[in-house]
Amino acid sequence: VTLLSNPQDWVFLTRFCFLTDFGRLNFKFRYPKSRCCQNILLYFDESSQWPAVYKRPDKDCYQKESVLRPENNQVINLTTHYTWSGCMVESEGNEEMLNCVGGRSFRSVRERWWYIALSKCGGDGLQLEYEMTLTNGQSFWTQHFSADEFGILETDVTFLVIFATVFTLSCYFAYNLKGRQLLHTTYKMFMTAAGVEVLSLLFFCIYWGLYARDGVGNGSLKILGKLLFSVSFLIFLLMLILLGKGFTVTRARISHSGSVKLSIYMTIYTITYIILFIYEAEFFDPGEVLYAYDSPAGYGLMGLQLLAYVWFCYAVLVSLKHYPEKQPFYIPFFTAYTLWFFAVPVMALIANFGISRWAREKIVNGIQLGIHLYAHVVFLAITRPSAANKNFPYHVRTSQIGILLSSPKGMGAESFPHHAYGNSSFLGDSQPNFTELFSIHSDPVKTIDETVARKGQEVPRNSEHKIITTTADLSSTFAPLPPPIPPRSSAHSTPPPRLTSHFTEYFSMQRATGMGPNA
Template identity: 45%
Template structure:
């Protein structure tokens, strides 16, 4: 499925509960869920409800997030009256939308020749702790004519710009995203400088270019999310369509970074210039599974997400599917690293460190989601998981920068990008897998890897007029650019 299709499907649904909501509720039932909001230790909400006087009287019900209230009534077999009965008396959890009800703010108005009940008021309260409030509408008079209600609600938490419009579970997300957006921009500058150095020494491989691409995607994702939440802090609505766009970009970034890790785990650009056909098919299968899993998650969230039950995406079947796939990728990654390291003992030190760092990256989501779902309060999960995921992603990128330092002790790219394009097979030189599988005679071997036309065997200089190495010291000095065994072969032929 194309990315554009996924974006369209995602933008058709609601990815977040707006703190300012308006619309029309229509239901054939006499009890229906409206919205939810996580208040801190204090809060307030403004409401304006309008409905036909023939449907009087409807009620607004405010449920706590406890097993004796919301969990007891939602998707239960209780009738309408029983669902109202679980509310605690004296806590003003029921608002009767009637002109006769005190403090309801209701009155009879005429609109287009019809009599309507219009209710407008403000309610404030204090809580002992942060908790979710679930808001429902009911009409339990025994007359089964359903519900029809035009509504506007604006809910507030105490505080200023950074907290007022945000539900308690979202407070801190904007600040976290801005901080990591700044960090990733600085990281991109660092990567650009390091990439320039790699280019100058002829070691700018496709893997590093792919890495820079993942940083750009991460920044783009955070830009979209910061724009939405920045506007959201002013009006409680934001730009909802930016949320799925930002999250889809983040998913593409994660898939590409996983592809990068798998390519390096298989030894591409490190110990081999080309993957076998079998390895390519396995890698494609993993990427396809990841893409399908994310597509299912986004489509499910757009079409089947139930805010009355699910607190955040990883508390859903689709979220658990992504977590399980991350664990499968971890097992695959470790296996690929072990096989590659065994075949290339000279790279074992690099692969031990590489595997240790990125195994944690692959397992981080599994660990974080399991711990947060088991031990963190519902209202605390989303912002904690968001912060940890960004921190882990940033740490993984910094680690990659350290691994690919041109003069680092574990620098993996000792050969030029032109050597990666050579059609290699598993039967090549076992000590130097980049070497051609068929022998190249004479000085042509050096020129082949330098991407130049062969020079005369009798010449003692290359095309640029630089003398070829003749002594062991010169050979050692050149070995950082072209494999030493090739120079030794060339030197031996010159001596003959």
């Protein structure tokens, strides 16, 4: 029950989007008979109705009532003379009270916004208690929902299941990457963004589930869901910029100036988001159907998104210039997220100017979640730890980064060694490949014949000035190995096992069957 006491003679109460055939308003109004007579006014969203009277200080109460059509039963007079109002006089102490209990059904050619106001033209203000229930049908999924909110609960539940699956897959991939020491910071940021997205959708689903039950819900849950949704977006955006700059792909750390710029940018982005929340909570007029991005803070966020895209483009181009062998990762990465960067501002503009207000909220909710899902699925696909994935970005192991960072300045402390991609280490099991654990591949590889031919010359080096060593070089440095000790003769003796193909035949101890030690 809401208590209203207002010195004005015309007051807006609430709005609701009714279905074409199943809209229903049930009301209870109670006020002193001495303050008779008050009216319920029902406006719809045609330009000649609600937009013509709301926030029009040049029109008085009588002019605002005059736009209503009596034949449409848009005025409910709260007196005993109007049968449909359901008003009865009741005594309460020494004062008589008008207690009005009734309802009204709504029918229209399409879903419409209806605006409910209260008036007492020429009187001394409004004072009453009221309770209203606005419904669409009797189904759990529609009863308490405005028509513009239809499908939001079902959509959020569906995306909650999908995002939970994405997060589970990311955890499984992270387990495999950690086993191969390729679980880098950027992948952890992706997992965090996906996990926060799941929490956000969980709170949204709880809120809409409670709302479907009683038509009220818990506003704190909705606010918390929005905050987590924004946090997930900011983490993912930061991860994209870091990857564009080559962090964990071509370099071990970001330069000091780059870190400062990133910190300033993300701080401004976060503050703008906070301003948007405050603006939406404090300045959005419930008498108007507004969208979060249809505000100064919303346009500021779109501008920051485009600025982030320019930065992203520059960072990717610089990374490709210095590491052209990373094209299998960066080209699909850049193409996919170019679409993502533009999707958010384009969606906001379409929502502001291209979607009818009675359908905006449910459509925007689905599009927004679809954009987030696209971003997460693409990243999950291009970073999957599979030998068939030619787009895999990482090639330096986490155990090597500390060694690279501890190297002297000017010796490549920030940049990784060149390598096309890191999926060659995926052997089909979840154990680390210890053979390549501390190796940094050099290209091109020298053959044994080339090395033998250059014996006595300078030590061979490759294009990165790293010494090339092969098993054939050992013969020029160390004394020959002593002859092998012949095995004891035994009827049950078995020949020594053949060594794996990773060792050359120069050090083979294999002997032909039936040959004696003097052969």
